[in-house]
Amino acid sequence: MEAIAKNIIVYVSSVTASLSYCYFVSSKIPKGFYRFISLIPIFYIFTILPLRCIFVFTTAICFSFTTWLMNFKLIRFAFDLDESPYRPSDSLLRFITVASLPIKTKRTDTTSVNTSPERSRYKLGFQNLIFSILVSTVNNYRDRFHPKVVFVIYCGLLFLIIDIISGVFAVLLLFLTGLELEPSSDEPYLATSLQNFWGRWNLLVTKTLRYTVYKPVRSAFSGYKWAAHAGVLSSFIVSGLMHELFVYQLSREEPTWEMTSFFVLHGVCVVVEMIVKRAVDGGRWRLPRFVATMLTVGFVVVTGLWLFFPPLIRTRVDVKVLQEHASFIDFIKRFFFSMTQKL
Numbered sequence: 001m002e003a004i005a006k007n008i009i010v011y012v013s014s015v016t017a018s019l020s021y022c023y024f025v026s027s028k029i030p031k032g033f034y035r036f037i038s039l040i041p042i043f044y045i046f047t048i049l050p051l052r053c054i055f056v057f058t059t060a061i062c063f064s065f066t067t068w069l070m071n072f073k074l075i076r077f078a079f080d081l082d083e084s085p086y087r088p089s090d091s092l093l094r095f096i097t098v099a100s101l102p103i104k105t106k107r108t109d110t111t112s113v114n115t116s117p118e119r120s121r122y123k124l125g126f127q128n129l130i131f132s133i134l135v136s137t138v139n140n141y142r143d144r145f146h147p148k149v150v151f152v153i154y155c156g157l158l159f160l161i162i163d164i165i166s167g168v169f170a171v172l173l174l175f176l177t178g179l180e181l182e183p184s185s186d187e188p189y190l191a192t193s194l195q196n197f198w199g200r201w202n203l204l205v206t207k208t209l210r211y212t213v214y215k216p217v218r219s220a221f222s223g224y225k226w227a228a229h230a231g232v233l234s235s236f237i238v239s240g241l242m243h244e245l246f247v248y249q250l251s252r253e254e255p256t257w258e259m260t261s262f263f264v265l266h267g268v269c270v271v272v273e274m275i276v277k278r279a280v281d282g283g284r285w286r287l288p289r290f291v292a293t294m295l296t297v298g299f300v301v302v303t304g305l306w307l308f309f310p311p312l313i314r315t316r317v318d319v320k321v322l323q324e325h326a327s328f329i330d331f332i333k334r335f336f337f338s339m340t341q342k343l
Helices: 002-024 033-052 054-077 092-100 117-144 147-177 194-200 203-220 227-251 256-281 289-308 310-315 315-343
Strands: none
Touching: 002 033, 002 054, 002 092, 033 054, 033 227, 033 256, 054 092, 054 203, 054 227, 054 315, 092 256, 117 147, 117 315, 147 289, 194 203, 194 256, 194 289, 203 227, 227 256, 227 310, 256 310, 289 310, 310 315
């Protein structure tokens, strides 16, 4: 526990000091190349911070919020792109909050998934229950299941863990500050196409790539018909490289590029899907919703079993996460037992 507390102090101090530098120094430099240069030390700090984490789970959270979210928000800050986390009228506290968390703002409310607080609490409780059942099932009966069945369970766990972490942070932030987080997903299991799926899945990453990669690339090729396609493909390539870095930080082993291949494959398929939709009857022809959903989710699962999960399984990242979850549950049980004993 002492090591964890020390890491938390180092993490919070590093993020606060780094974003304070951005607020007081980089913001005074004109937007563009020179402001970006001034931020390179911060990009480096936010990239290596997850390597200080002891556990796989905390490494994943640290990577998501620093290497992913904060670095890409600072890129928008450097070039003053859409949804920049900085406004001249903002206080230091607001800048740090907006730059370090996927805060819901008035500009994004119209595109966010609207969920009442009460419904969110029920949803979070239900997701935790299902997550615990699936984890217990894998831990106790892994040897009895075909490996492909275990992979499918992992697909469910991946979706749940992203939603649960986001939900917990959302509840805490709302309670402490009154601010709301962006939703983590929008029922991707109901997607009717790959384009629709990636517009519903992990909205934190989707929004980050939209403003940092897709829009700038599309704008750069605005005179060409394929500008949107270039933006989509570039977004998937960047996402693949970031996920490859993510796997490296979790496993600390050399990359195999399977994760990058997964996202490049999906990027190509999304572009082909966009072209086909436009070519077939002007985009008005559609498969029945149920069939489209089954094909979409099936394709994601099959390609995930082929390219997404193998590097995680091979490096035993999955086993470490499940062990950490079991240890955490045991700690909670012991804590509450000691509290009841004192009462």
